[in-house]
Amino acid sequence: MKAWTLFSKVFAFMAFLMGLMMGFANEIDGRYLNDIASKASKASNYQVSLVDFGSIGSNVVARFRLENGLQVIVMEDHSAPVCSYQTWFPVGSRFETMGKGGIAHLFEHLMFKGTKRYPRHVFDRMLEQAGAITNAATWFDFTFYFENLPASEIGLAVELESDRMQGLVLDEEALRTELEVVKNERRLRVENDPEGIIEETVMREVFGTHPYGRPVLGTMEDLEKITLDDCIAFYRTYYSPSNATIVVVGDVKTEDVLTLVATKYGTIAKRDVPREEKPEKPPIVSKTVEVFVPLATERLILAFRGVEVSHPDSYALDCLNHILFDDESSRVYRELVERRKIASSVDGAVEQFQGDGIISVEVVMNTGRKAEEAMDPVMAKIREITEGGVTERELQRAKNFLVASFYKAMTTMGSRATQLALHHIMLGHYLKLNEYVPNIERVTIEDIQRVAKTYLVKERLVTVIARQKK
Amino acid sequence: MVKRCVSFCACLFLSGVTMGKTLVLEDGVRLIHVENNSVPLIDVAVVVMGGSLLDPLGQEGLAQICASTLLRGTKHRSYDELIDEISDMGAEIDVGARKEFVSLSVTFMPKFKEKMAEIVQDIVVHPAFPKEEFEQEKALHLEKLKAFQEQDEELAQYFFWRFLYRDHKMGRPTIGYTDTIKKIKPKDCLDFHKRNVTKANVIVVMAGAISEQEAVAFARRITEGLPKGKPVKLELKRPKMEKGCKVLIVDKPDRTQTQVVMGHVSLSFKDEDFFPFMVGNNAIGGQFSSRLMQEIREKRGLSYGVSSGIMPGREFGTFLVRFFPASKDTIQAIEIARSVLMDAKTNGITEEELVFARDNIANQFPFRIETAKKRAMEILMNEIYGRPDDFIETYVDKVKSQSLEAVNQALARNLDVENMVIVVVGVASELKDEIRKLDWVQEVLVQPYDKERLVGSGKKQKN
Numbered sequence: 067m068k069a070w071t072l073f074s075k076v077f078a079f080m081a082f083l084m085g086l087m088m089g090f091a092n093e094i095d096g097r098y099l100n101d102i103a104s105k106a107s108k109a110s111n112y113q114v115s116l117v118d119f120g121s122i123g124s125n126v127v128a129r130f131r132l133e134n135g136l137q138v139i140v141m142e143d144h145s146a147p148v149c150s151y152q153t154w155f156p157v158g159s160r161f162e163t164m165g166k167g168g169i170a171h172l173f174e175h176l177m178f179k180g181t182k183r184y185p186r187h188v189f190d191r192m193l194e195q196a197g198a199i200t201n202a203a204t205w206f207d208f209t210f211y212f213e214n215l216p217a218s219e220i221g222l223a224v225e226l227e228s229d230r231m232q233g234l235v236l237d238e239e240a241l242r243t244e245l246e247v248v249k250n251e252r253r254l255r256v257e258n259d260p261e262g263i264i265e266e267t268v269m270r271e272v273f274g275t276h277p278y279g280r281p282v283l284g285t286m287e288d289l290e291k292i293t294l295d296d297c298i299a300f301y302r303t304y305y306s307p308s309n310a311t312i313v314v315v316g317d318v319k320t321e322d323v324l325t326l327v328a329t330k331y332g333t334i335a336k337r338d339v340p341r342e343e344k345p346e347k348p349p350i351v352s353k354t355v356e357v358f359v360p361l362a363t364e365r366l367i368l369a370f371r372g373v374e375v376s377h378p379d380s381y382a383l384d385c386l387n388h389i390l391f392d393d394e395s396s397r398v399y400r401e402l403v404e405r406r407k408i409a410s411s412v413d414g415a416v417e418q419f420q421g422d423g424i425i426s427v428e429v430v431m432n433t434g435r436k437a438e439e440a441m442d443p444v445m446a447k448i449r450e451i452t453e454g455g456v457t458e459r460e461l462q463r464a465k466n467f468l469v470a471s472f473y474k475a476m477t478t479m480g481s482r483a484t485q486l487a488l489h490h491i492m493l494g495h496y497l498k499l500n501e502y503v504p505n506i507e508r509v510t511i512e513d514i515q516r517v518a519k520t521y522l523v524k525e526r527l528v529t530v531i532a533r534q535k536k
Numbered sequence: 537m538v539k540r541c542v543s544f545c546a547c548l549f550l551s552g553v554t555m556g557k558t559l560v561l562e563d564g565v566r567l568i569h570v571e572n573n574s575v576p577l578i579d580v581a582v583v584v585m586g587g588s589l590l591d592p593l594g595q596e597g598l599a600q601i602c603a604s605t606l607l608r609g610t611k612h613r614s615y616d617e618l619i620d621e622i623s624d625m626g627a628e629i630d631v632g633a634r635k636e637f638v639s640l641s642v643t644f645m646p647k648f649k650e651k652m653a654e655i656v657q658d659i660v661v662h663p664a665f666p667k668e669e670f671e672q673e674k675a676l677h678l679e680k681l682k683a684f685q686e687q688d689e690e691l692a693q694y695f696f697w698r699f700l701y702r703d704h705k706m707g708r709p710t711i712g713y714t715d716t717i718k719k720i721k722p723k724d725c726l727d728f729h730k731r732n733v734t735k736a737n738v739i740v741v742m743a744g745a746i747s748e749q750e751a752v753a754f755a756r757r758i759t760e761g762l763p764k765g766k767p768v769k770l771e772l773k774r775p776k777m778e779k780g781c782k783v784l785i786v787d788k789p790d791r792t793q794t795q796v797v798m799g800h801v802s803l804s805f806k807d808e809d810f811f812p813f814m815v816g817n818n819a820i821g822g823q824f825s826s827r828l829m830q831e832i833r834e835k836r837g838l839s840y841g842v843s844s845g846i847m848p849g850r851e852f853g854t855f856l857v858r859f860f861p862a863s864k865d866t867i868q869a870i871e872i873a874r875s876v877l878m879d880a881k882t883n884g885i886t887e888e889e890l891v892f893a894r895d896n897i898a899n900q901f902p903f904r905i906e907t908a909k910k911r912a913m914e915i916l917m918n919e920i921y922g923r924p925d926d927f928i929e930t931y932v933d934k935v936k937s938q939s940l941e942a943v944n945q946a947l948a949r950n951l952d953v954e955n956m957v958i959v960v961v962g963v964a965s966e967l968k969d970e971i972r973k974l975d976w977v978q979e980v981l982v983q984p985y986d987k988e989r990l991v992g993s994g995k996k997q998k999n
Contacts, residue, residue, distance in 0.1 A: 194896050360789075433679065
């Protein structure tokens with residue numbers, strides 16, 4: 067559940083700055099941002115328009131658009147002489163067809179294979195020489211590429227990213243080599259990692275054949291079926307400027323960033339991205355499955371079908387998760403680890419996608435203990451809340467935790483850019499970042515009891531019992 | 537009154553970024569403080585010098601258990617009360633041991649400053665190590681030692697340090713062994729606490745949304761009641777290594793991939809060759825575009841990741857290379873890694889690589905000090921590893937001044953390719969015959985993955 071934990075924390079972190087920002091946003095004079103857009107248009111000869119703006123803490127953040135549809139979100143932040151340049155595409159493994167699983171992630175790897183202007187390896191070499199830390203990530207709902215680099219070198223990131231958005235060169239050899247790398251990544255993260263095997267099992271059992279039930283990394287079998295033509299088609303279909311959002315946070319000037327971006331990306335023709343035919347939500351299932359994994363001790367995973375990321379119950383679920391499962395103060399931890407002494411760790415997570423979600427808890431049993439022994443105590447602790455609710459102290463504790471977590475996810479330029487982008491891609495607007503904390507603060511004791519009654523029920527529960535593989 | 541230490545780290549200004557400073561309070565407590573208000577959080581760490589390197593033989597894991605049982609109750613609060621009060625603030629306190637120190641750290645919101653100071657003081661100054669709670673913490677630690685065996689990467693690291701340093705203090709596992717952990721008693725931790733947690737031996741680190749004045753008050757508060765004490769001495773002798781390349785196969789069933797760590801004893805921060813060697817290593821395996829990544833991943837797709845690096849210590853350091861090929865590709869990947877190292881030792885790196893390495897390290901430097909916490913940690917590293925006070929200030933200049941001759945001589949002198957230790961976690965039956973065929977390997981030992989101590993006798997046993 068590592069990836070999910072990370073993601074849900076993202077939300078926890080963001081909302082805090084909101085309070086500071088809300089009053090301030092009204093005082094920003096949009097005219098100067100319009101002036102900046104006009105100046106960038108003149109300097110680049112490509113039209114740049116201001117879309118909207120607001121603030122995060124004391125920093126102004128604004129969104130602009132080029133005529134080819136490219137969105138650019140810029141937040142000046144002069145607290146350190148560095149910047150983060152991120153390119154986000156709202157396309158991930160959710161968009162894959164059956165039998166070609168893993169192409170979104172494999173393609174992300176191929177984006178580093180070079181262009182006519184900057185052949186293979188030149189991309190990394192130039193960026194690294196300039197001091198950049200560069201990488202990319204693929205998830206169910208999105209893919210993103212980033213360069214964290216000295217602010218003075220931002221021009222290089224713009225040059226190289228705009229170049230590979232239009233001029234990527236792929237060949238069979240590059241595909242074959244990268245396929246081996248990706249297979250090796252799968253060996254690392256899944257085949258030889260018990261946590262990875264369990265995570266895939268949970269997703270498969272909860273979501274079935276729906277794209278959320280299929281691994282982002284693909285299966286070895288599917289990966290072998292991906293052809294060069296598939297990759298080129300994927301690139302042409304989804305890697306269009308109208309499907310991309312660039313997020314820049316750092317010690318930069320908005321006008322300079324816009325001029326650079328408009329100059330380099332303005333030439334790229336607009337291409338329409340096909341509208342996604344969203345698969346129907348898979349049915350809610352309830353079942354128990356057993357999986358045999360090379361573990362030192364048994365584990366019990368309870369995965370309740372939750373809600374999509376934009377659902378208003380998300381905030382109450384974050385609080386509930388903290389109260390029940392999250393750390394040493396949580397009810398289930400205290401019951402299983404400290405009172406009964408049958409488990410060594412309890413790890414809860416609210417995992418949310420654009421179209422669905424899971425609330426899960428993973429219990430690592432002590433030596434010799436059966437996973438089933440944790441089942442009734444966990445359900446009893448849930449029942450205590452559905453029947454008796456939580457205390458004001460517990461709720462306040464959860465809120466403090468979520469707010470502190472929100473800030474912790476905002477300490478670097480890179481993390482601030484990622485948070486803005488995540489809110490923009492997953493929740494529809496970068497300024498939603500400012501809504502998390504107020505939304506958490508609004509959660510009531512009644513909300514907690516209500517969401518516990520609604521979601522933590524047997525009808526929505528997939529139980530995975532992970533046994534030791536002998 | 538706060539006395540400024542004569543040799544403290546001066547403020548460093550990098551494009552307007554204040555590096556931070558070390559203060560010595562009137563009673564000898566050292567305080568590292570870096571203020572930054574961009575996010576409303578405060579990071580605090582209480583660092584006690586002398587970590588698992590001080591664990592006596594037969595008590596491996598002592599420092600770690602002392603650290604983790606700190607939270608199990610104080611003279612004024614039970615374990616439950618501590619957890620309640622800490623989590624009320626939305627915080628989690630981390631405690632743990634490293635080879636050189638034991639630390640308690642926590643990140644919290646400024647509005648909880650007073651309360652947090654009170655709790656941290658209670659934990660640091662008045663731990664009670666109550667028997668029942670102590671036994672529960674040990675039981676949890678023993679479970680962790682088992683769970684640890686699930687992670688191949690961790691296993692590879694664990695056995696690399698055991699196999700490389702053997703009976704040397706660096707070879708003792710910070711996490712301890714099952715049998716030594718079982719023997720540790722509350723009295724051992726009380727003694728450890730009395731001996732090491734003293735004003736002279738503690739460094740308080742404070743970073744984030746807190747002024748110098750407030751940080752001083754916080755540091756005074758959390759160390760109130762500690763005895764004056766003496767600084768703990770941490771001096772290690774450089775181990776003498778046997779000649780020849782030795783391979784330890786950590787035998788684990790059903791693996792489709794191996795985890796490989798290879799390396800040797802290397803330089804300390806103080807060695808003259810440290811900077812040129814580090815620059816040279818950048819070309820070998822410091823970056824994505826470096827030689828190892830190109831040869832192993834980019835050209836052949838043999839491993840998702842591969843890197844080399846030096847972990848410099850006070851008296852000596854460790855050079856290591858890590859990668860994780862498919863089981864079938866293991867021998868090929870090891871041979872390639874070795875030949876890359878051999879080539880760098882024999883022929884050095886090129887002028888182009890030198891320029892790249894210098895630029896890369898110097899230009900990436902701002903990220904090492906991007907946040908207040910990172911800056912504070914760099915200053916702390918000066919204290920822990922005996923780095924000169926101007927280490928950070930002069931770092932970029934030292935990197936930039938390295939010549940090709942200096943770098944290549946440092947590589948030739950310090951890459952000990954003929955005398956490496958290699959640890960491979962994988963299926964021994966698939967690997968050992970092939971590894972024994974390698975003519976540069978002197979010794980191959982097989983270690984069951986679930987035995988914590990090295991089973992090899994150390995005698996030559998090629999077949």
